[in-house]
Amino acid sequence: MNTLGLYEAHLDVSDLRTSIDFYTKKLGFRLAFRDPERRIAFLWVSQGKRHMIGLWEKEEIHRGHVAFSVTPEEIERVAAFLQERGIVSRDFFGNPGSRALRSRLDARRIGIFQGPGRAQPRVYRPFAG
Structure with missing residues (x-):
C-alpha cells in the first residue's frame, strides 16, 4: 500500500478544553x-489542512504520544x-533543556515535551534517505 502520509492520529485526554487550549494557543494548531x-x-x-489530531475526552487515560515532523531548519x-x-x-x-533536540540516539534530532494530561507530543526531523 502506498500512502500519502498520515491523515490523523487520536489522543485520549482528561480535559478537552485544556487540551484544545494547549494545542491551539501554545502550539498554534x-x-x-x-x-x-x-x-x-x-x-x-x-498548513494546507492535510494532517490532524483528534482529541477524545475520556475518564480513563492511557499514556500516548504523537510525533510531528519538521524540516531540518525548523528543528533548530x-x-x-x-x-x-x-x-x-x-x-x-528524559533530560530537560536545549540539548533535548540534539539526541544522539540516531540520525535524527528529537524533542519530547509534556502536553496536557499524560500526552507526550514529540518533534522529529525525519531520517535522511
Missing part, C-alpha cells in the same frame, strides 16, 4: 471540528518556540 456532546475535537496540525527553532511558551522539551532519556 487550528480547530477543525468540535462536538461537545461526544467530547471530541479535531485540530489541523499542518523548536526549542526556542517551546521555551517561549513555557514548555520544557526533553530528550529520549
Whole structure:
C-alpha cells in the first residue's frame, strides 16, 4: 500500500478544553471540528489542512504520544518556540533543556515535551534517505 502520509492520529485526554487550549494557543494548531456532546475535537496540525489530531475526552487515560515532523531548519527553532511558551522539551532519556533536540540516539534530532494530561507530543526531523 502506498500512502500519502498520515491523515490523523487520536489522543485520549482528561480535559478537552485544556487540551484544545494547549494545542491551539501554545502550539498554534487550528480547530477543525468540535462536538461537545461526544467530547471530541479535531485540530489541523499542518498548513494546507492535510494532517490532524483528534482529541477524545475520556475518564480513563492511557499514556500516548504523537510525533510531528519538521524540516531540518525548523528543528533548530523548536526549542526556542517551546521555551517561549513555557514548555520544557526533553530528550529520549528524559533530560530537560536545549540539548533535548540534539539526541544522539540516531540520525535524527528529537524533542519530547509534556502536553496536557499524560500526552507526550514529540518533534522529529525525519531520517535522511
